[in-house]
Amino acid sequence: MRVLLDTNIFSSFEDYSDISGKLNELSRRLNPKSILLKHPKSIEYLNTLDEYTKRILLSKLAFCALLTDYPSPMNDLEFNTNVGYLKGTNNDLENHLLYSVYTNSVTYLITENPMIHQKSTKLGLKDRVLYLNEALDFFKDFYSIQKRQILPQIKQRPIIKINVDDPIFDSLREEYPEFNNWYNEKARLGRECWCYLKESGKLGAVLIFNGEDFDVIKTDPLLPEKRRFKICTFKVDQVGYKLGELLLKKAFDYCIDNSITETYLTHFGKSEFDYLVNLITEYGFIDIGTNENGENVFFKDLNPTPNQLMFCDYKDIFKKYYPLFYDGNRVKKLVVPIRPQYHEKLFTDYVKRTSITLNEYFGDFIIEGNTIKKAYISHSPIKNLKKGDILLFYRSEDHKELTSLGVLEEFKTNLTIPEEIINMVGKRTVYSSREIEEIVKKPASVMIFTMHLHLKSPIPLTVLKENNILKGPPQTITEITHGAYEKIRDLGGINDNLTIH
Numbered sequence: 001m002r003v004l005l006d007t008n009i010f011s012s013f014e015d016y017s018d019i020s021g022k023l024n025e026l027s028r029r030l031n032p033k034s035i036l037l038k039h040p041k042s043i044e045y046l047n048t049l050d051e052y053t054k055r056i057l058l059s060k061l062a063f064c065a066l067l068t069d070y071p072s073p074m075n076d077l078e079f080n081t082n083v084g085y086l087k088g089t090n091n092d093l094e095n096h097l098l099y100s101v102y103t104n105s106v107t108y109l110i111t112e113n114p115m116i117h118q119k120s121t122k123l124g125l126k127d128r129v130l131y132l133n134e135a136l137d138f139f140k141d142f143y144s145i146q147k148r149q150i151l152p153q154i155k156q157r158p159i160i161k162i163n164v165d166d167p168i169f170d171s172l173r174e175e176y177p178e179f180n181n182w183y184n185e186k187a188r189l190g191r192e193c194w195c196y197l198k199e200s201g202k203l204g205a206v207l208i209f210n211g212e213d214f215d216v217i218k219t220d221p222l223l224p225e226k227r228r229f230k231i232c233t234f235k236v237d238q239v240g241y242k243l244g245e246l247l248l249k250k251a252f253d254y255c256i257d258n259s260i261t262e263t264y265l266t267h268f269g270k271s272e273f274d275y276l277v278n279l280i281t282e283y284g285f286i287d288i289g290t291n292e293n294g295e296n297v298f299f300k301d302l303n304p305t306p307n308q309l310m311f312c313d314y315k316d317i318f319k320k321y322y323p324l325f326y327d328g329n330r331v332k333k334l335v336v337p338i339r340p341q342y343h344e345k346l347f348t349d350y351v352k353r354t355s356i357t358l359n360e361y362f363g364d365f366i367i368e369g370n371t372i373k374k375a376y377i378s379h380s381p382i383k384n385l386k387k388g389d390i391l392l393f394y395r396s397e398d399h400k401e402l403t404s405l406g407v408l409e410e411f412k413t414n415l416t417i418p419e420e421i422i423n424m425v426g427k428r429t430v431y432s433s434r435e436i437e438e439i440v441k442k443p444a445s446v447m448i449f450t451m452h453l454h455l456k457s458p459i460p461l462t463v464l465k466e467n468n469i470l471k472g473p474p475q476t477i478t479e480i481t482h483g484a485y486e487k488i489r490d491l492g493g494i495n496d497n498l499t500i501h
Helices: 007-012 016-029 040-046 051-060 077-083 089-102 114-122 132-142 167-175 179-188 243-257 275-282 306-310 314-320 340-346 418-428 433-439 461-466 482-492
Strands: 002-005 035-038 108-110 153-158 192-197 203-213 228-236 262-267 286-290 296-301 333-338 364-366 373-378 390-395 401-415 444-460 478-480
Touching (some): 002 089, 007 040, 007 051, 035 040, 040 051, 040 089, 077 114, 089 108, 089 114, 108 132, 114 275, 153 243, 167 179, 167 228, 203 243, 228 243, 228 275, 243 275, 262 275, 275 296, 314 444, 333 340, 340 373, 340 390, 390 482, 401 418, 418 433, 418 444, 444 461, 444 482
Parallel strands (some): 002 035, 002 108, 228 262, 333 390
Antiparallel strands (some): 153 364, 192 203, 203 228, 333 478, 373 444, 390 401, 401 444
């Protein structure tokens, strides 16, 4: 595995000794087969700095090998169309670093540069471009014998129990001088949030919401009074845990469960990379203009009209209108058998329960599978799967039942080299390096999919057989008819608010 290091990480930390310690730790966490690299374009950039700074930074990079025979993005029209190409040292350096990932010359890029992270999203590479702290967390587990799932606990609680002076709110106080007054007023009214607390007791992420918002949205044109789910405050400090994705899914689930068809938030847009805007636009929020305070209003429709759907390819509905998905005749429906140990890796938030837990009674819920987008590796010989196809996961051996539904985003077969899989799944893999090496001893297939729901009523094999959905326990990925899927939709209790036929 080849890991490229961007020299800009040094300018992102005030203390060079701090960054040196992190780099030493990174070197220890990478196995002997992995190589840390520096790009020749980075060296060219360092040569433009003053002699003292250049000498220090070059010494810090001495342990990195030089990336040789690196590809140039200059003549790649598709790449440059996506990221833009403007003359200038920083832009040239950014694009060369990204192009090394784009062409699979390296597996991962570690950078603190927000513009590179923004461009990586446009290129579909964001799962292979890491912040340094994120890389430290990722590689800590990646080279273990079996990758661990140590993920955060999200709590739902009244905001009156959250410290308004927490550092996560500092940037909001700068943008909204009246923030503390607003917060205290809403706290007295019982406003609630979902939040994640770090070991220090400080907030790592928070989403303050109002599920009973009836305000007129004062854009041009106005959106009339209607019940909407308003995301009042949305801040994420721990980017690497995909907490933003997790909190968005909680918001969407709340809307679906309560038949709320519109959600929105307001936000002062920034000219530079904006993590929040990058995240919410990926999951279907659109900028509909500014309100009377000059804030951008980002709006998401969870009940698209027939006219709206006319302008959206059915294969893209699951992305644009997530968590909704198209389940009509034009997509395949596939039963995907999955062993218990891998089911728990992918869906560790799935619990076969008969009663409410004590944690749930007090408003807590343990989140293990904390991403919307997931990756599953199998040895199934099936081919010709396409974006938008529906995946129905069947837990074999112990439960022997259909449990969960996802929608296929990307599919590749006949993978025999670990790097091929790693390049595809990026940092979303729940598999360790050793597990991937074992898997590719036989040709493997990788499915990248979005997780939409667990069946309200998991369907046992006996019921699947009684209803002629399956003849027996599935041994490999099995396509079923649309009629069989409709039976699953009814038997499993799939919410009609989620489906578009």
